[in-house]
Amino acid sequence: MSQQRHGNTPGNAGAVPAFPDLPEATIARLPEYLRALHNLAETGSETVSSEGLAAAAGVNSAKLRKDLSHLGSYGTRGVGYDVALLIDQIEYILGLDQRRAVALVGVGNLGHALAGYDGFASRGFRIVGLFDADAERVGKTINGLPVRHVDELGRAVVEDGITIGVIATPAGAAQGVADELVAAGVTSILNFAPCVLSVPAGVDVRKVDLAIELQILSFHEHRKASLTALPGGRVGENGNQEAVGS
Amino acid sequence: MSQQRHGNTPGNAGAVPAFPDLPEATIARLPEYLRALHNLAETGSETVSSEGLAAAAGVNSAKLRKDLSHLGSYGTRGVGYDVALLIDQIEYILGLDQRRAVALVGVGNLGHALAGYDGFASRGFRIVGLFDADAERVGKTINGLPVRHVDELGRAVVEDGITIGVIATPAGAAQGVADELVAAGVTSILNFAPCVLSVPAGVDVRKVDLAIELQILSFHEHRKASLTALPGGRVGENGNQEAVGS
């Protein structure tokens, strides 16, 4: 899975304001639904059934209906969901209507690619600051944005209203950067460095480790190989190779 | 969470061969333990307690013990785990002792970064083939490896013994590449393209969508903002802002 646990979710027993507290698993799927909905909107669809949207998002239709039911009743029985309305709803819930400002720290190999990744801008995020500790890189511009020294990070966070920090530094520098981000008031961090970050409660950290994903695949390759190349014996004893699916 | 479901896991009732079928959640954490163990080995530690390793990997110690118990008994009560032994065990389980050959398709913005990412090689993976459909890019070399046309993908998979394919193309091209990988015999795919891949049962697909992670963080930002900036009233009615933690 490759995600770090979320630091908080206060123990509010009954005083939830006007915000639905969705299951974490549902939240993680909303972006996928959103992408599928945008695709549908481009093809001119005005409504979509749970079955159709579920197929486009690669999930079970019952799961999709339960997920959407947590947001409220935005479907019409016998018809389906209004595509445009649902897009607005999900984007509101995800807070994407605010075009959040993002700081990217570390413009090495990976950071450089992230700085140029257009998937961010197209989904409501603006990378407004690039930072690095290497004097060699400071001053260069990527996609029209100058690379500043990491010492300026704190001031930039405040001045530019940055709410999310992305760490793409080597593992050794990540904790220090995280500390600076937190000190400057950032409460959401996306960490690409292969290390565990320690942050105070109330700060959310999500981790993406590209090598971990490969290792998980490697495990399944190993497992599959050991299943097919059985020494002698009970292969296919109970029939069906490919079950389930989805 | 950003993972696609695994296509298979046959319905083998009782005939599992000589391979432990670990819980999926455990598998996903093994790479993290492995990284922590390598760090410990470099500092000269010969043994480590579950508490110590859990802290280094950012998880609960009970969870760690349960995870490791699934692999067998490799710890000594009163002492801890033998670092070197545990590294060997986990690497064997993950199939990392085979230095798997990986094909990378799509050397655009992100693909270029992946091709140069040294985190792969250091964890037992060799990128042995780069492919792209753009004639502009074919022929160039990245890290000493030439970019070949995607038409050669099928032959290269067979000749070079490639077992894992990484897709870093635009969304529109991803399904076609996946089909070619599967046709050539690849059964594990890591997909960076923002789309759902359809593959036959028995093929594992894992998905990484960088923008999705940001959107999940955005949700939590939105939630936190709506909690602190309550219109009038019941803030702090029930005390503790920061609970749990982990």
Add this chain to the structure above:
DNA sequence: CGCGATTTGTGCACGCCTTCACAAGCGCCT
């Protein structure tokens, strides 16, 4: 040799998530 300190391995209970199955609701056609 025995005892206490330490740490692993695990039984158990709890909570979250998924999935099925179906009632309730909506629109369309006659």
Add this chain to the structure above:
DNA sequence: AGGCGCTTGTGAAGGCGTGCACAAATCGCG
């Protein structure tokens, strides 16, 4: 107006994962 087909929304059941708490096992020391 009435009925029929289609689709949503949800109650309930089952499975999986987590974390506590403790018994079992090992080491070191007197």
